[in-house]
Amino acid sequence: MKMIIAIVKPEKFSEVKNALTDSGIEGMTVTEVKGFGKQGGHKEIFRGTEYKIDLLNKVKIEICVEDSEAENVINTVLNSAKTGKAGEIGDGKIFVIDVEKSVTIRTGETN
């Protein structure tokens, strides 16, 4: 199994959520987070001589799926989270982690 962690723009979250639920995933965890990327949280590529790091609001989505589904999930996030606006930065990141085990608490069922 893989855990796909996607950090997206808040204004893109409902589009990403709808695309993911339409693709048939069986669950997700969503957290409101703050973060910065390569531009130190600046919203534009050129912003004078300001070196201060800003933390921007983002939404973190965690989805655990079978290995065979991971590429589908990644592509679904890519296609729905991208703003496509010229010069727009900060569309987000996707991290993929190997998951050793999952347990359903109600039934004790694993994976």
Ligand SMILES: Nc1ncnc2c1ncn2[C@@H]1O[C@H](COP(=O)(O)OP(=O)(O)OP(=O)(O)O)[C@@H](O)[C@H]1O
């Ligand atoms: N190296 C990192 N480690 C952990 N979280 C990160 C890292 N880079 C980015 N993030 C998270 O992803 C969010 C979105 O990052 P962002 O889209 O700005 O990445 P970027 O690599 O700077 O890409 P872009 O050039 O489009 O801005 C950040 O606010 C932060 O929460």
Ligand SMILES: [Mg+2]
């Ligand atoms: Mg950035």
